[in-house]
Amino acid sequence: MKKQPLLAISAVFALTLPWLFTGIIQEVSGLSTIIVVGMTGLAIVGASFMLAWGAETAEKDVPRAFAIAILAILAVAPEYAVDAYYAWNAGANGATAQACSQLSGSAIATAEPGTLAQACHDANLAVANMTGANRILIGLGWSGIALYTIYRATRSGDSSVVQRPGSLTDAVKIDRNISLEITFLLAATVYAFFIPLGSGIGIGDTLILVGLYVLYIGVIIRNDVEEDTAHVGVPAYLQSFSKWGRVAAVFGLFAYSGYMIFEAVHPFAHGLETLGTSFGIPEFFMIQWIAPLASESPELIVVLYLVNKARSTAGFNALISSKLNQWTLLIGTLAVVYSIASGTVGTLAFDEKQAAEIWITAAQSFFALGVLVNFEIDVREALTLFVLFASQVVLEFGVLQLVSEPAAASLSLALLHAYTVVYVLLGGWLFVRRRENVRRLTGRTVATVRNAFTGGTDTSEHGY
Known part of the structure; x- marks a missing residue:
């Protein structure tokens, strides 16, 4: 049995x-874009499996929610790096609101590199990349994983899937315990x-959003370690180690x-961007959608891995945890990076278009919650x-492709506002309908x- 996990x-x-x-080691240049995309894609797949194994192994010694939170942070770390890059450029080159x-x-x-206009453009790109990543996580991640989980349940017997009579009524x-x-x-x-x-996004926003996440981590780390879930394969093998061996693994x-x-x-995202622009896709569109799709891929691979093991509950926990840290830490740290780069406490400014992008992203999150x-x-909600x-x-x-500026x-902008209204109306209807x-x-x-801060075990509010 030990041979299979090692293989x-x-x-x-x-x-x-x-x-x-x-x-990385040899830093070979001159590789074709296709080869770079292929090699980096394989590396991401392999690393994603390692992340999932690490999180599952850690569940033996720490609260499951904490292990998943660490997994979520590591899986979306590249997204933080992309946003930090643009926020740093904006701050270093004087992109103030004024x-x-x-x-x-x-x-x-149409800014030239090294100009103030380019710095303002980078500030907008930081927001666009952030909002794109957040909307992809829900629009593709939450919906796609829900549909895939329901599809897989016909063969995996996943107990988290409820099969109901009628069209598109099956649900995950x-x-x-994800209520927190x-x-x-x-x-x-x-x-x-x-x-x-x-x-713009300022230090005040940082204090509130990062403070929310710190409070959340402070609660979950105080929770008890849950009764160990039965694992198989690599996690089961690693959990058989001594405690310090598990920690090292x-x-x-x-x-x-x-x-x-x-x-x-x-390099994976840049390769995809290069391939996309060769087909005439605008740069701004690539930064908002293609680059975040690449940076979100480790996380989605991890969740697919968990769903394939009939652990869809852990998969959704990871998706929701990822959304929480992106919607708090990712936004909150932009002002910090910008301020460090500019040499003074400042605010990452953005234009009217990016303001609308934040509103639609918040509205989508409101509806999804x-x-x-x-x-x-259920299937209808996921669709x-x-x-x-x-x-x-x-x-x-x-x-962008068919209409010329400034009409485009x-x-x-009108499209973003219209979809924001639709999301808010749908979300408001659901919250009223489900007020209980x-x-x-x-x-x-x-x-x-x-219970986390008093050590109590009150469950009076938990009855469903």
């Missing part, structure tokens, strides 16, 4: 070796609606996979999330926080 570890490690030796307001939209869009049950994450995510979502009302898997993802995702507030997502996301992206791409900018679920969700969260 699996060796095979997955081998996936990372081509990029480790060719792209300076950028004196430039026209066309001057910023969500772990009620849903509540914190709802708080961050409500706050995000107010961010565009200011002059988990840290080794996290460190190596995190390093490989960090080193591979940027309305879907999950009853701790399940609605996907169709709304995909149709907005396709329509905006069509506008106005039409694109909201009350119970709040009760569970309050009880969880109270």
Whole structure:
């Protein structure tokens, strides 16, 4: 039995070796874009499996929610790096709200490298990349994994899937212990609606959003270690080690996979961008959608791995945890990076278009939480999330390709506002319809926080 886990570890490690030796150690230049995309793609797949193994192994010694939170942070770390890059350039080159307001939209869009206009453009790209990543996580991640889980249940017998009579009514049950994450995510979502009302993303936003995440981590780390889930394969093999052996294995898997993802995702995303622009896809569109899709890929691979093991509950927990840290830490740290680069406490400014992007992202999150507030997502709800996301992206791409400026900018802005209204109306309807679920969700969260800081075991609010 020991031979099979070792073979699996060796095979997955081998996936990372081509990029480790060719792209990192030797730093070979002149490789074709296709080869770079292929090698980095394999490295990401291999590293993603290692991340999943590390998180599952860690569940023996730490609360499952904490292990998943660490997995989520590592899986989306490349997304943080991309946003930090643009925020740093904006701060280092003087992209203040006052300076950028004196430039026209066309001057910023066609900026030359090293100019103030380029710095303002980078500030907009930081926001665009962040909002694109967040919407992909829900529009493709939450919806796609829900549909795949329901499809897989016909063969895997996943107990988290409820099969009901009627068309498109089968649903995935969500772990009620994820109520804490849903509540914190709802708080961050409500706050995000107010961010565009200011002059940009500032240190005040950092204190609130990062503070929310720190409080969340403070709660989950105080929870008890759950009764160990029966594992098979590599996690079961690693959990058979002594405690310090398990700790070393988990840290080794996290460190190596995190390093490989960090080193591979940027060339992978850049390769995809190069391929995309060769087909005439605009740069801004590539930064908002293609680059985040590449940087989100480790996380989606991890969740698919968990679903294939009939651990869809853990998979959804990882997706929701990832959304929470992106919607708090990712936004909050942008102002910090910008301020360090500019040499003073400042605000990352953005234009009217990016304000609308933040609103639609918050609105999508609001609707998605309305879907999950009853701790399940059915086929119709998953399809609605996907169709709304995909149709907005396709329509905006069509506008950029077929309509000339300045009409394209106005039409694109109108589309964002229209979809924002649709998301808010749908979300509001769900929250009103499920107000009893909201009350119970709040009760569970309050009880969880109270138990974490008082050491109690009150479960009076948990009855469903």
